Amino acid sequence: MKSSTQSDLYQKVTDKILVVLETGTKPWQCPWDNANVNVSSFQLPCNGESGRLYSGVNIMLLWMAQIENGFTQRKWVTFKGARNLGGSVRSGEKATEIILYRPMETEEKDDDGNIVYDENGEPKMKRFAVIRGFYVFNIEQCEGLDEHYEHIEPASEELKFALRPELNALPLKMGVIVQHRPQNQAYYQPSSDVIVMPEQTQFDSAEQYYGVLLHETAHATGHRTRLNRVGITNSDKFSGEKYAFEELIAELTSAFTCAHLGICNTYDQNAAYLDSWIKCLKSDKHAIFRATAAAREATDYLMDIFENEELDLAEAN
Known part of the structure; x- marks a missing residue:
């Protein structure tokens, strides 16, 4: 499964969010005030294997996928993650692409390629980010992971x-x-x-x-x-x-x-x-x-x- 290029990813994520905004809906707002989906399930999404909470734009991407598919579980795994937990992704299930954001820094250089130094004689550092896409599945799209489901109490x-x-x-x-x-x-x-x-x-x-x-x-x-x-x-x-x-x-x-x-x-x-x-x-x-x-x-x-x-x-x- 091939991920988008870094340049495409910025536009791809933006376009996904624009589609929702143009319907008059905010993809970050709790939408589940109805009898079919438990409001309490609108929590921060997390990695089903490590328990680590997703952050930044990934929260919205996973919330949108959760809403679109009616998932009530907030845990997500990769193909490998599902196997590590003793289960597997069901055949034919559609993955959700999210973003790996890696902050980087490098020495700042002038037009001639020389390192630029600050007033203390230290190299000036330029910060940037490298992003790439990767794919995850909600644990409801997997077999053999029922024991990892979170029991969600209805909000009283x-x-x-x-x-x-x-x-x-x-x-x-x-x-x-x-x-x-x-x-x-x-x-x-x-x-x-x-x-x-x-x-x-x-x-x-x-x-x-x-x-x-x-x-x-x-x-x-x-x-x-x-x-x-x-x-x-x-x-x-x-x-x-x-x-x-x-x-x-x-x-x-x-x-x-x-x-x-x-x-x-x-x-x-x-x-x-x-x-x-x-x-x-x-x-x-x-x-x-x-x-x-x-x-x-x-x-x-x-x-x-x-x-x-x-x-x-x-x-x-």
Whole structure:
């Protein structure tokens, strides 16, 4: 099975995501609020052999394949991985192509081929990435792997409406003030480092509330004292390309963080940006890779704080 070339892969992945966006659907948003598919199965996909979580654009590629095929299991394996686990891929099953992203660096050189040095006399390094495609199968496409299935408990109504103090504490741990007002909009103010939210009682569920709170908290990670993202530190406001790209980063960060925390957020507050995102991806095949890389950095930032907060709560008890 031949994989795409590096040049083709950027365009191929972008085209797959564009097809979904052009239907008015976000491939990163939990779609399974129905009786046929368990909402709890919308988790971060992982390697069925090693247990390692997939990241970046691979999350979306695997989520899209999961939705398209109705898979409820989040584990994926290669042909070899299935054999290593004692099973095999069923004949005729269609593989899903994902991306192996390998960061590299090399010494920077001038036009004459000479190494460029910095002010300390050290060679300047130029960073780049090598990507290649490879193929995986959901474990539901395999025989002999039933013992590796995860039992998925349906999300209870009680859980959907349960408040989670550790999530309320997340922006506070970052030094961000959260204000609640009786209004219909949520937003982050970089100048004052404040998140403004509607009252909790205005949301249909706690999951919906936390989905929106995590979206605004994702914006707050871009503050100059944190990850210093240009869409926050030098924004062109609500109608500009920088802000639209920042909204995409926040959307992805919220989706990835919600999946980490077992929250299915179906609240759609950014449909107006779909056209901007489609235009951005059509004009730059690397854009979705940059957005997912920034979202991964922001997600890691939030999860580090969250896990430390959980540890503090456990020690306090």
